[in-house]
Amino acid sequence: MNSNPAGSGYYAPPQQPAPATAGRSKLATALLMVSTVLVGLMAGLFFAFDVSVMPGLADGDERTYVTAMQAFNAQIDGNGLFGMAFVVALLASAASAVIEFRKGRRGVAIWVGAAALAYLVVLMITFTVNIPLNNELADAGDAAKLTDFSIVEKFKSTWVSTNIIRTLLCTVALTALSRALVLYGRATR
Secondary structure (H helix, E strand, C coil), X not given: CCCCCCCCCCCCCCCCCCCCCCCCCHHHHHHHHHHHHHHHHHHHHHHHHHHHHHHHHHCCCHHHHHHHXXXXXXXXXXXXXXXXXXXXXXXXXXXXXXXXXXXXXXXXXXXXXXXXXXXXXXXXXXXXXXXXXXXXXXXXXXXXXXXXXXXXXXXXXXXXXXXXXXXXXXXXXXXXXXXXXXXXXXXXX
């Protein structure tokens, strides 16, 4: 017969102490949720451009294409809420990955870190390709007076292609964050 160390005659399996870091923290939970929501919003925005806005503009004339893209870009540039969400998605993801790593939830940290990395690439593409093209389009001036529409071809090839890549990367990041949420929920029960 197995007995416990005290010799009481019955076997009691040793209790595994819960890790001190296993509990939920409001900050960790909030950062993970904010990251997931904001990356999801960015994925949705890019996806909407891929499947409706850009194909719809491509079906019209070049002057309308330029006018509409200039208006879209002006709205996005002038919208502080968009800019904040665009950047905070990365900051919240990176901070969440660091907190999860420090809390000892390595699985969660890896998935959140992967999401942050994918989203960082989205920002890099945006700042090196899409924004310069947007600026070039803005510098073209009034579409009603425009005679050279070569910028439209750049948008139809380069801008549209990189937007598809941004959509895919945001979808990868969103998937990774979703997996992190599942693991976080399991780890903090």
